Amino acid sequence: MCNILKMEGVTVRRPDPIDWSKKYITPDFESTGLYGAMPRDILIVVGSEIIEAPMAWRARFFEYRAYRSIIKDYFHRGAKWTTAPKPTMADELYDQDYPIRSVEDRHKLAAQGKFVTTEFEPCFDAADFIRAGRDIFVQRSQVTNYLGIEWMRRHLAPDYRVHIISFKDPNPMHIDATFNIIGPGLVISNPDRPCHQIDLFKKAGWTIVTAPEPVIPKDHPLWMSSKWLSMNVLMLDEKRVMVDANETPIQKMFEKLGMCPK
Numbered sequence: 630m631c632n633i634l635k636m637e638g639v640t641v642r643r644p645d646p647i648d649w650s651k652k653y654i655t656p657d658f659e660s661t662g663l664y665g666a667m668p669r670d671i672l673i674v675v676g677s678e679i680i681e682a683p684m685a686w687r688a689r690f691f692e693y694r695a696y697r698s699i700i701k702d703y704f705h706r707g708a709k710w711t712t713a714p715k716p717t718m719a720d721e722l723y724d725q726d727y728p729i730r731s732v733e734d735r736h737k738l739a740a741q742g743k744f745v746t747t748e749f750e751p752c753f754d755a756a757d758f759i760r761a762g763r764d765i766f767v768q769r770s771q772v773t774n775y776l777g778i779e780w781m782r783r784h785l786a787p788d789y790r791v792h793i794i795s796f797k798d799p800n801p802m803h804i805d806a807t808f809n810i811i812g813p814g815l816v817i818s819n820p821d822r823p824c825h826q827i828d829l830f831k832k833a834g835w836t837i838v839t840a841p842e843p844v845i846p847k848d849h850p851l852w853m854s855s856k857w858l859s860m861n862v863l864m865l866d867e868k869r870v871m872v873d874a875n876e877t878p879i880q881k882m883f884e885k886l887g888m889c890p891k
Contacts, residue, residue, distance in 0.1 A: 633891065637865055644668065644695035653691060657719040663688040665695030672696060673755035675785060678709035685752040685772035687718050713780060714751055721749040735799035746774045753777030756803035761810050765791045770801035796822040806857040812867055817860050838886065841878035865891065
């Protein structure tokens with residue numbers, strides 16, 4: 630994948646290696662780390678500005694450290710660099726009675742805008758935001774709360790507009806496998822997690838493409854992932870798209886749209 634990007638003229642940067650197994654202690658908690666494998670989760674680029682997300686998992690509290698040398702380099706070259714307010718991640722940020730094992734209860738709570746994270750302090754992951762020009766769409770999720778969204782709204786105003794959208798999803802976390810914008814007025818929508826505000830997009834002239842069923846076996850271990858990662862594609866330009874080589878249904882979907890999957 631990196632070789633393809635390099636051939637397209639993309640500069641590929643690597644995060645600094647860190648021993649995530651080491652335990653760290655703050656005044657509010659202690660934890661080991663997680664990984665530094667997903668820059669999309671912690672960094673969002675808006676114009677010439679790089680924004681570090683505060684995150685919501687204690688295991689990801691210090692994940693920004695893996696990217697600091699890269700961010701400093703871009704800052705020296707002229708980029709704006711903003712770090713969102715870091716939450717304490719004290720116990721009050723989490724609903725201690727949240728029904729982790731009950732999908733039905735989580736559906737009911739999600740419909741009410743209630744998740745495992747509370748509104749004790751702002752928190753968000755960058756991967757819950759997706760941009761279309763001057764409009765940025767975001768979901769309230771298990772890791773992004775309304776205070777975090779409001780911080781982004783005020784920080785980016787008036788140049789950018791932040792819109793909250795929601796889905797029929799008992800465990801929302803990161804928007805790219807649920808609602809993925811692939812071109813001007815063109816979005817892939819997850820059929821298992823329909824968007825409650827989809828009529829707003831239709832009235833605005835958007836084309837809504839329903840993602841095909843992924844080919845990943847039902848018994849495949851997903852860990853912290855989803856079978857719908859097939860939707861998490863990378864547009865090289867308006868016609869070429871990088872997709873999972875095994876996901877032939879979504880490749881055919883792109884071909885029908887006049888695009889060339891790679």
